[in-house]
Amino acid sequence: MIQLHENSIYLVDGRPEEKASIPQNEARKQTMAWQILQAHNTSGDPERLKIRFDAMVSHDITYVGIIQQARASGMKEFPIPYALTNCHNSLCAVGGTINEDDHVFGLSAAKKYGGIYVPANQSVIHSYAREELARCGAMILGSDSHTRYGALGTMAVGEGGPELAKQLLKNTWDVNMPKVVLVYMTGAPRRGVGPHDVAISLVKETFASGFVNNCVLEFCGPGIANLPIDFRNGIDVMTTETTCLSSIWETDEITRGFFETHGRPQDYAELHPGREAWYDKMITIELDKVEPMIALPFHPSNAYPIREFLANAKELLEKVEQDAARRFPKAHVKLTDKLHDGGVWADQGVIAGCSGGLFDNITEAADILRGGSTGNGEFSLNVYPTSVPVSLALTRNGATAQLLEAGAVIKPSFCGPCFGAGDVPANNGLSLRHTTRNFPNREGSKPGEGQFAAVCLMDARSIAATAANGGRITPATDMDYVAEPQPYHFDRAVYDNRIYYGFGKADPSVELVMGPNITDWPKMYPLTENLLVELAAVIHDPVTTTDELIPSGETSSYRSNPLRLAEFTLSRRVPEYVGHAKDIAAQEAERREGKLPEHLKAVLSAVGDAAALAGTTQFGSAVFANKPGDGSAREQAASCQKVLGGFANICYSYATKRYRSNCINWGILPFTIDEGTPFDYADGDCVFVPDVRRAVEEAREDIPAKVIRKDGSVEDLMLHIRGLTQDEREIILDGCLMNYYAARIAD
Template identity: 80%
Template sequence: MITLHNNGVFLAGGVPAAAGPVSPEEGRKRTMAWSILQAHNISGDPEHLQIRFDAMVSHDITYVGIIQQARASGMKEFPIPYALTNCHNSLCAVGGTINEDDHVFGLSAAKKYGGIYVPANQSVIHSYAREQMAKGGTMILGSDSHTRYGALGTMAVGEGGPELAKQLLKNTWDINYPKVVLVYLTGAPRRGVGPHDVAIALVKATFASGFVNNCVLEFCGPGIAALPIDYRNGIDVMTTETTCLSSIWETDGVTEGFYRAHQRPEDYRELHPADGAYYDKYIEIDLSKVEPMIALPFHPSNAWTIHEFLENAADILAAVEADAQKRYPKAHVKLTDKIRDGGVWADQGVIAGCAGGLFDNITEAADILRGGSTGNGAFTLDIYPTSVPVSLELTKIGATADLLETGAVIKPSFCGPCFGAGDVPANNGLSLRHTTRNFPNREGSKPAEGQFAGVCLMDARSIAATAANGGRITAATDIDYTSVHHDYHFDKGVYDRRLYYGFGKADPSVELVMGPNITDWPKMQPLAENLLVELAAVLHDPVTTTDELIPSGETSSYRSNPLRLAEFTLSRREPAYVGRAKAVAEIEAERLGGDAPEKLTAILDKVGDGSALVKTTQFGSCVFANKPGDGSAREQAASCQKVLGGFANICYEFATKRYRSNCINWGILPFTLDAGTSFDYAPGDCVFVPGIRQAIENGIEDIPARVIRTDGAVEGLMLHVKGLTDDEKEIILDGCLMNYYAKRN
């Protein structure tokens, strides 16, 4: 099905080959990734990229903070097309008026600075970007981790908000030239196998080993021709879960048809690697051998074929129960009781968002369910078309009526089920979702408080097959149905009658509408000569997600209020963190006020003259985690730590570039440890890093530190800060990105 090759390969004559017509150095310049990245690189150095994007997209959880950062840093107008979609907080069910206050702010900002405003329930962020912003050979930056439009010939990247603020200030996205991995597709999928099946299989094959971490995936091969454009988009959006950096696909007549259907044929560009393109690694996917898949909690890589799962359900579900109980002792997890009457039964099916709510997914779900019933038991099926144009076309061809007749419920365009703000199952419920993630809490439960629900990712086709069997988990390949192809007709008029198109029409006279929850960022201090951090959380999980660092769901409503949002930091993983961090911040406030706090002086006495050191040593909190930052691009995973006085993360490696970038942009030191270094310290222990400012200034990457345990023992520890760019050094020295820009303005 999927084979990984951890060696370089040429694409010669259209097939992977050990040797090519040119050297590997020349061959790497023949990839699609090279041509697009270098076309957007203004550094003059092909190995150290400074990228300017063609367009940007944000949604209503992120755009307020981004605009506030850019505004505080001197932005006067949006220099590139920037779409503000309202697809995350569109429920407006939590926090009184504050969600709609954000939307009103967004419209006023679009008018003031020249943006594109997409009102609530019109489209999810990535659907709008595909429909109206993707263009062949261009690059798009989004403040959402699933910013992926590679199947349309657009290289797209999901990053934290500060990276978008940089682009609004005409600065650049800076990276070293990434490794490029060939994904070579052959064969054709069987009926009943959908894009999520391919994507989940790819995530399973690559995630745990980090095989494509921070790489660009380049999709080529004869198998592409067998895939409709929605199928390609459905695979592409899930490449985020492999932890790759971005993606790009060969384009063809099918891609061109997408642009024609969306009334902008001029935006199509034919893309292929040149003969002899060289790749650092490659992955082979035989589409004909892909099986219907199911990803069990708590990650898309925890995957099995549906048949394997059904044959071993007792053991697999028992393992999920044990994992959940270990993570959440207050919850009484029971999923093995889903096994009964010779099958495994789910409580809910959801087809939604940028991965699930696509036209082809929903029409094929309608083909499977047509004339049947979802049953009158506990099982429910909810379907969220990805945009109003998609919903309109589904209505015109009768698919909506077919689904409603079966008992399915059609809902408006909304990302909520993907991050825990819609269709929350009952306690111990099992939900099947064609959405992007199944991390803890992504379904909206609060297991730390005793609630628990589990999400399994499945393709829309198998969810529909399951619904046709009243909730009994069923692979779509196991049922008999006829799939009816429908050409898609995009009606842009529904957007023209509702959206605000303001790019190039900035009006400085417009006043921003600021609701009571929209607040400015608190003042951040520059990095001091020395740094002392107290461990406020020590997490030894293999991976710590951004959902754990700052939970999704109801917290989304508070993302325009940095101080209020910070109260949720690590609340579902380490509830004592906020109190510990605040206690440290209070001591630092005393120090900044000119006092010499007794606790701080006593700690510093263990490593020198405490009375002298207290004047030059910044005191903050710190999070240790083995591998933090998998998951969403949300900058709040880092900014909330900084708002609470956090000054460092210590880890063995960062799960994603985007989380590390978020830390740097908020002035959080991204310390790493050598593999094998013991870190048996506990909350309350402190780490003293003398001369940290000078070390950052001079680009010193190996930094000796000392750990001061709560019992007074002092031990040595070697920290590393690897590969900072000159700008990143300055951002850390200045205390955060906003300070960096304010200083230069």
């Protein structure tokens, strides 16, 4: 089905080969990824890329902070098309006026700086980007981790907000030339197999080993021709869960058809690797062998063929219960009670967002449910078309009516079910979702308060099959139905009637509308000569997600208010972290005033003259995690640590480039330690890093430090900061990206 090939490979005349007639360094330049990246590279060095993007996209839990950062750094107008969508806080049901206040701010910013404003419920962020911004050979940057438009010939990257602020200030996205992995597809999917089945299978095979971490996936092969464009988009958006950097697909007449349907034929171009292209690794996907899949909590990679899951459901659900009990000791988790009457029964089905709410997915779900019923028991089915044009097309072709007749509920375009702001199940509920993630709490429960619900990822087709059986989990391949593919007709009148198209029309006279929850960033200070950090959280989970670092769901309403949002930092994983970090920050505030708190004096005395060190040593909090940063691109996973006085992270490795970049852009030192180095230190232990400012200035990658344990004993620890660019070093020295820009404006 899916095989990983560790060795490098050539693609010669469209077929994988071990040898080619040209040297490897020349064949490397024949990949689509190389050609697109170098076309956007402004550095002049093909190995050290400085990328300028063609367009950007943000949604309403990120664009306020991004614009505030850029505004504070001197931005006067948006230099490239920048779409502000409103698909995350569009419920406007939490926190009083603050969600709609953000939307009003967004429209005023689009008018002032020349942006594109997509009102609430018109489209989810990635649907709009596909429909209006993607272009063959282009590059798009988005402040959402699922920014992926490779199936449309567009290399897209999801990053934290500061990277978008850099583009608004006409700076660059800096990265070393990534490895490129060939994804070679053959065969055609069987009836009942959908894009999520392929995507979940791919994530299962690649995530745990980091096989494609920070690589570009390049999709080629004869199997592509057997996939409709929605099927390709549905696979592509899930490549984020492999932890790859970006993706790109060969284009063909089906791709051309997409652009023609959307009234943009000029944006199509043929994209193929050169005749002999070299790749660092290869993945082969035999589409005809893919089965309907289910990803169990708490990650899309925890996946099994549905038939295998059903045969071993008791054992597998017991494992989930045990994992949940370890993570959430206050919750009383019971999923094995879903086994009864000869099957495994779910309580809810959701088809939504940039992966699930696509036209073809919903049309085929309607085919499966035609003339059937979701039943009048516990099971419910909710369907969110990804944009108003898609919803309109589904209404006109009758799919909406079929779903409503069967008992489904049709809802507006909204990302909520993907991050815990819509369709929260009942306690111990089991929800099946064609959305992007099933991380802990992504369904909106609060296990720290004794609530628990579980999400399994499945394709829309198998969710519809399950719905037709009243909630009994059923692979769509077991259903006897006729799929009737419908042509998609894009009606842009709905966009013309509602969207504000302001690119190139900046009006400096427009005043930003600032609701009471929209606040400026607190003052941040440059890095001092020495650094002392106290461990405020020590997490030994294999991977720590950004959802654990700063939860999604109801916290999203506060992302325009850095101080208020920071109160939620690690709240669902290490609830005591915020109080601990605040205590440390209070001592640092005293130090800045010339006072020396007793605790700080005692710790500094363990490594030298406390009075002398106090004037040159910042004191802040730090987090240790084995491998932090998987998941969302949200910058708040780092900025909230900094707002609370965090100055460093320590880990073995960072799960994603985007989280590490977020740390750097907020002036958090991204320390690593060598794999295998024991880290048995605990909350309250301190790490002293002498001469750290000079180490950063001189680009030293190995930095000796001292650990001062709570009992006063001192131990050596070798820290590393590897691969910082000159700009990144200066950002850390200045204290954060905003300080970096402010200093240069002053100069």
